Amino acid sequence: MPVAEHVDAVVVGSGFGASVSAYRLAEAGRSVVLLERGRAYPPGSFARNPYEMSRAFWEPKDEMLGLFDVRSFRKLEGIVSAGLGGGSLIYANVLLRKDERWFVHDSPLPGGGYEHWPIGRDDLDRHYDAVESMMTPSPNPYTDLPKARALRDAAEAMGLQAFSPPLAVSFSSRPGAPAIPKQVVDEPSYGNLHGATRLTCRLCGECDIGCNEGSKNTLDHNYLSAAAAHGADLRTVCEVYGVTPLDGGGYEVRYVRYGEPDASGRHERTHLRITCDQLFLGAGTFGTTALLLRNRVGLPALGRALGTRFSGNGDLLTFCFGAQSTTEAGHTRMIDPAYGPVITTAIRKPDGLDEEGQGRGYYVQEAGFPEFTSWLVETAQVTASMRRAASVVSQIVAHRLTNKNESTISAEVAKLVGQGRLTSSSLPLLGMGRDTPDGRITLVDGEIDVEWTTATSKAYFDAMRETMQGLTDALGGKFRDNPLWWTKRVVTVHPLGGAPMGRAPQEGVVDSWGESFGHPGLFVVDGSAVPGPVGPNPSLTIAAMADRAIEHVLEKPRPIRRRAAEPEPPAMVEAPVEPTSGRGMEFTEKMKGHVALGETDPLAGWELGRQLAHRFMFQLTITAPDVERFAAGEDHTAIAEGYVDCDLLGGTLPVQRGWANLFVPADAALTREMRYRLWFSDMSGQPLTMYGFKTVRNDRGFDMWTDTSTLYITLMRGHVAPGENGAQDAPADVIGAGILRILPLDFARQLTTFRGSGSGALGSIARFGAFFAGSMKDVYLRPGPPAPGSVPAAASSPALKEPS
Template sequence: MSKVRSGSATHYDVVVIGSGFGGSVAALRLTEKGYRVGVLETGARFDDPGQPDPRRRHAALPRNSWRLRKFLWAPRLGLRGIQRVHLIRGRKGSRVLVLAGAGVGGGSLVYANTLYRPGGEFFTDPQWAGIADWESELTPAYDQASRMLGVVDNPVHTPADAAMKTVAKRLGVADSFHYTRVGVHFGDGPEPVADPYFGGAGPERSGCVACGSCMTGCRQGAKNMLTENYLYLAERAGAVIHPLTTVTRLRPREEGGYRVDTVRTGPWGRGRRCFTADQVIVAAGTYGTQTLLHRMRDNGDLPGLSKRLGWLTRTNSEAILGAMRFGRKGEDHSKGLAITSSIHPDANTHIEPVRYGPGSNAMGALSTILIDKDQSHRWRALLAYALKHPADALRLPYLRHWSRRTVVALVMQNRDNSIRVSLKRGRLRAEPGHGEPNPTWIPVGHKATRYLAEEIGGLPGGTWLEMWDIPTTAHFLGGCVIGADPDSGVVDAYHRVFGQPGLHVVDGSAVSANPGVNPSLTITAQAERAMSLWPNKGEADPRPAPGQPYRRVEPVAPRQPAVPADAPGALRYLAVNSLNHA
């Protein structure tokens, strides 16, 4: 399916900005429906589609987190890696350090392949509960997303899981312990096998070797990254991916549709290129999408954007803590999957043990002693601890074998808290938002981490930024939430942007509540549902016109599905949804 050049611009029916969990779904499903689709990705490409051997196909991914050019994202410094790190400054109680992904495949390159469905509270959050029965609408989409991402129960059990099981028992919630649901191909061994998911339409795959390197890039080819499913199939069906393409401007055209101005990603802003499209889907991840839309509204290019842009930005009520052992004796915690199990200390809190693979010790530089107080007392408490335990204070910055000695504790909550994000001097800034205050420390998370440290014979740790009441989140969400109208949200129930016809948002920024679990499956499911409601190219749109009240719409079958009907990953969303709706 070829692109069309119009003068000096490249024209597509649909331009998708971003190639993560939302953008990749949009690319595949709309290509199946006959649209010419171009995907603009600011990051680099790390997979080689021409290589059938999965290990060679992913050889460009970093070996560990010290390979900064391939691991860390700082394009102005010439670093085009897979790990974004953004500090959002602002008022006390709203600042946050954001970890996210970069590259073709978005967050799937760096995420911990953990794919959970949220609890019922997510679907009944007041922000969107009055619009639709979201659990009913999204359940078949979760099912389809799970098939596409190859979700299975984790069979790899590690010493960190045994420690977490004991922690759960000490917290009085032993029954809450369970192993994760993950998107990984385990197979019968490390050797490549024929496509196990898509009836031969997908790539060859290798089995997981439990190397622990999921979050620095799976060079084995076992992780079900988006380059192994949605994006791979979308390209085969005719979608065109443009890596290292940074969007600098997005604005409507007089003749309809949008103009998208870009530069080649890098320190100099060279290689300018223009794309035009009848419709644009913004799926640049919450940080990228909010940054782009705030800029375009503030400079007058997208004046119709809702004033609610940036409201209800969520951190998944998250904290990243850890337990660190000193000395080489003891279990090697770098082996396994990135996340292998979960516990639930209470109805609102979810904790997972997390690991980096051998040699990936760079993130340990963020670590310091775990302090249980707010900012006014933390530095005093840290100094008192260092004076009382000088050996611990001196050993903590020691990074050698950090990944072998450390179990990271990822703490998430489904509580109704948020921050409000806006653009000031070209950068996102935060202030306290709706609901409860965004937590700067989570007491039950600290308690569990202290127990975990005792179980592995180590010290409990937090991050240096927590000393300034700045938590860390790997799941930055919201800010372009679903609402009944532009006074309550940025997009409607079909992910169409209020006030900007032909513009859509389909990524984590449209997640309208804290899921309290890893959100990748939710982002994928919301995208599956949204794309299923688009018409095939040239057909009548079954959705109500923009601005009209919501009504439930039956999914539209694509003319040219990319996956054979008898394959495990086949598009069975339609039949399931029709049965549920009958």
């Protein structure tokens, strides 16, 4: 890996928090490198046809580096983006401030804990002002849009008040000018990083799939362009995977840069590293939380709040189909949801925290969709399409059979197309608000998983659906849930939490300024730091929180610039010699148990790990290439190959080098140890060592099974070499501990895995069996218990030897 460069600040991601951070830091004269996993999308580059759309998704392991990152979890789906500008590329432009009374404090959560906002509206108001001045939002100026008028009419019929929220869209060429579609937008003083002409909004409803006109005031057109103008280095297709604190302060960041695809479609991957005095994580709720979870070894001070307080910001999608006019004739009402920005109008339902409300508050907004999708929706109505086609064909056939000359069949073709009533009279309804932030993000098989349910927010969702039903009834339409709701699942485009701010490490990952507890100079500046639902669309609040955090950073003394430190070379250990000839043998062993990070005692680690469901297992093939040499050697060394599996460390991880020493004499009389040393690396590339031992001795009672099936392990940072006698570890940083056991069924399978090699395969197995039996006999069939106090403390504890 090349020598690391060094800068004042590295910003990970380019969404609302990251872009604000990069700009404010660069403006203040700091050297800034921004690392964004996706690519840049200038106007005109967003997918529109089916071929382009099929490649517009993010899945690097399948060589897909597109815009849309779609996640599916047990009780919800999530949609986020990968591109320079983050979520602003596909959001619906709404910039609303969080309601003053919705900054709750000590609000109880199911299962314990509290939703607590350590900041309030007063802390953010001037930062809201700063963001708005940069993104220049304005309400929809086209108040006569049918869909906007429809939601206002429905709200009035229900006694609710509708309003036009500020939208980050350029409706006019410059502030104060009249709204005219497809006019050239004036370029700001800091320029535009794409160097492409932007046009004012043409009301095409394509906001959520990327604006090809450049009408949206996305972050690449303002904050990121301004950051680049101040010298920030914006690097795209660079995905961060590793973070390590440096001695004396600062951080090393490891990332992969994706190259152009080759003929087979595979992208070249270049691994790079960079060091910085301060690190700002803004990769979004899923991205930042996953990065922190995968780097818990390198960031040991991260508390147990990591992964907690997840919320979908109360997102819910329903549909009003077939709206009818309010006249006696009851004609189809033209709503035309594809005409205009995705969202133009909103309704706010008060919260119990408000003077006039009750329950948990929410917003309902009308939604649109791109014009071209109307064709997809209409033709998807198979029954109606077939009926129209049959009618047209029958008329043409009738003309031919009757010899009737009618060369013009435009009316028939018009019937084939249909009247478009479904799409023109339908309206998606978007809800968001204060759901219960009691979800948890964890790692499973190296990938993030979200444990969250609608059950604890049932009253909230019921109230919102009732309002949406009322709006649909007022429009004379048919109310339909998102089909996912039938399985109590929701789709969120506003995932929040995972690295929440709090008053102390027990409550949050970062403080009220976004700085990590225990890791100075590490900041979280995106939605993962939000300690609960924002309520309205959260983008503006995330940006304001980041602006506040960076202002605080700039007010403090500037960190001392450090030179990039070269990593120390890993310790070199001679592997067991593999003879060129001889009788060898091997068997496979699987052990399972629990570990906990931050513990050094195996029993304490096992007890805590079991409570937290932090599982650890390994499957190893133990090989003695020469059984005679193995049995005659002092340390009885064999080679261990295989993998470990621990979600805390990133899932399934291959063993890079491993050793097993079986029935090694211990310091205590009539005691043997089986020792295991495995070198591997966690998902972020941090080298780790697992050292474990089984203590085999003749205690009172029948404990042979417990002795030979129980392994006490410690996890150490780095690839730690054995001591001179192969038993004592070199000085190491122990980061975790626990206990593993062989389950009876796994042991039965293990007995079937013995294999011999070389000349006399059966003889090699027999020789190993004789060694094993002799060692057991020496321990269990000789009189005299071990001398008191002669066994290691960890191994002498009855509780440690008998985990249940």
